[in-house]
Amino acid sequence: MIEIEHRLAQRRNIVTALPGPRSSALADRRKAAVAAGVGSSVPVYAADADGGVIVDVDGNSLIDLGSGIAVTGVGASHPKVAAAVADQAGRFTHTCFMITPYEGYVRVAEELAALTPGDHEKRTVLFNSGAEAVENAIKVARLATGKSAVVAFDHAYHGRTNLTMALTAKSMPYKANFGPFAPEIYRMPSSYPYRDEPGLTGTAAARRAISRIEAQLGADAVAALIIEPIQGEGGFIVPAPGFLPALADWARRNNVVFIADEVQTGFARTGAWFASEHEGVVPDIITMAKGIAGGMPLAAITGRAALLDAVHPGGLGGTYGGNPVACAAALATLEVMRELDLPARAREIEAMVVPELRALAEQIGVIGEVRGRGAMLAIEIVRPGTSVPDPVLTKAIAAEALSAGMVLLTCGTHGNVIRLLPPLVIGADLLADGIDVLTEILRRKTVSN
Numbered sequence: 001m002i003e004i005e006h007r008l009a010q011r012r013n014i015v016t017a018l019p020g021p022r023s024s025a026l027a028d029r030r031k032a033a034v035a036a037g038v039g040s041s042v043p044v045y046a047a048d049a050d051g052g053v054i055v056d057v058d059g060n061s062l063i064d065l066g067s068g069i070a071v072t073g074v075g076a077s078h079p080k081v082a083a084a085v086a087d088q089a090g091r092f093t094h095t096c097f098m099i100t101p102y103e104g105y106v107r108v109a110e111e112l113a114a115l116t117p118g119d120h121e122k123r124t125v126l127f128n129s130g131a132e133a134v135e136n137a138i139k140v141a142r143l144a145t146g147k148s149a150v151v152a153f154d155h156a157y158h159g160r161t162n163l164t165m166a167l168t169a170k171s172m173p174y175k176a177n178f179g180p181f182a183p184e185i186y187r188m189p190s191s192y193p194y195r196d197e198p199g200l201t202g203t204a205a206a207r208r209a210i211s212r213i214e215a216q217l218g219a220d221a222v223a224a225l226i227i228e229p230i231q232g233e234g235g236f237i238v239p240a241p242g243f244l245p246a247l248a249d250w251a252r253r254n255n256v257v258f259i260a261d262e263v264q265t266g267f268a269r270t271g272a273w274f275a276s277e278h279e280g281v282v283p284d285i286i287t288m289a290k291g292i293a294g295g296m297p298l299a300a301i302t303g304r305a306a307l308l309d310a311v312h313p314g315g316l317g318g319t320y321g322g323n324p325v326a327c328a329a330a331l332a333t334l335e336v337m338r339e340l341d342l343p344a345r346a347r348e349i350e351a352m353v354v355p356e357l358r359a360l361a362e363q364i365g366v367i368g369e370v371r372g373r374g375a376m377l378a379i380e381i382v383r384p385g386t387s388v389p390d391p392v393l394t395k396a397i398a399a400e401a402l403s404a405g406m407v408l409l410t411c412g413t414h415g416n417v418i419r420l421l422p423p424l425v426i427g428a429d430l431l432a433d434g435i436d437v438l439t440e441i442l443r444r445k446t447v448s449n
């Protein structure tokens with residue numbers, strides 16, 4: 001792995017209790033000002049971040065294994081991204097693309113047409129968040145097909161707006177008591193190799209979903225099928241090989257729009273530009289956000305020209321969608337990703353981390369499975385010798401990781417998955433330190449179990 005120069009020292013350095021006094025003071029102010037419904041995974045307040053570290057307001061330097069949920073692949077303050085943002089902000093921060101358009105938006109659309117899978121003619125629309133991209137992908141699919149039913153899957157996560165809550169599978173904390181939800185959303189079984197019946201192939205899992213769709217809805221009613229090529233919040237679930245291609249084939253044969261939600265898996269994260277590529281899947285529409293702009297809020301849908309251009313002029317948009325500063329950040333981010341070949345670097349991260357965790361899984365009983373692709377890796381935590389999820393232990397591991405100086409996220413329908421999402425520019429030494437710390441915690445926790 002080539003060494004990348006960073007502004008901040010790339011080391012774990014804990015100088016106070018965690019959280020430290022300044023973070024604790026901010027937590028008190030926050031309680032009186034910020035709504036309780038907004039959570040934070042770790043109670044330390046950020047002051048600076050670069051490469052693989054986050055420095056908190058008390059001067060602690062933490063290893064970042066979350067990238068702000070797979071956003072800061074190029075780091076949280078890449079100098080090229082920061083310069084592009086400053087330059088654009090010094091010229092104009094906003095005109096509204098629907099009022100006075102600008103080149104940055106067009107260039108991002110050109111880049112996405114070239115980067116996303118498939119060499120068909122494509123069109124792009126830019127938005128502010130992943131949820132907004134998903135909403136608009138569904139709008140386009142319904143208008144273009146004249147149908148209304150949308151198929152989503154078990155363990156899916158597509159966002160927190162009303163339509164995307166309906167698409168999201170998990171009730172707590174995303175949906176509980178926030179209904180009623182948008183209608184015409186139907187949930188089908190996905191492919192979860194660790195928990196499916198042993199030997200269920202990807203094509204058999206696809207047939208299971210398709211036969212239910214045909215029996216319960218009929219293909220003629222279905223506008224779109226939306227799926228994350230690797231399910232994110234649901235547990236970093238990599239479907240069995242053949243599952244995604246079989247669904248995409250069925251969709252194509254039945255005039256159903258196949259939407260790949262690559263909001264979390266996109267932009268080099270899984271060792272390819274997009275996770276759909278691992279199985280040669282060419283989505284009709286792809287939704288993107290998170291890693292696209294080095295931390296600036298930007299989202300996109302890119303899809304077949306015939307679908308996107310079916311929408312009447314004025315039918316798609318939004319005040320801030322494709323903000324010029326965010327577009328400048330995206331163009332700089334993509335340039336850095338190419339320059340550093342971050343898809344290859346994500347594969348190097350996988351090669352570094354996975355064998356070590358798999359070896360550990362052989363030795364201790366609480367690791368049900370180590371899985372993922374590239375720098376989107378996960379450990380599913382179970383009660384020793386069983387496949388029973390252990391969310392309590394998972395939470396305890398994340399808490400100990402914080403005490404040791406690491407930002408470590410969890411996920412999963414049962415809250416029992418540790419996810420590793422380091423910035424793709426993290427150095428080998430820092431990553432190795434993080435994995436050592438995690439390994440040590442897992443060993444200790446298993447003994448004390």
Ligand SMILES: *Cc1c(COP(=O)(O)O)cnc(C)c1O
Nearest residue numbers: 129130131157158159232263264
């Ligand atoms: C995070 C996420 C979303 C929602 O993105 P926001 O920017 O938080 O609205 C949608 N789909 C997937 C797969 C995600 O991981």
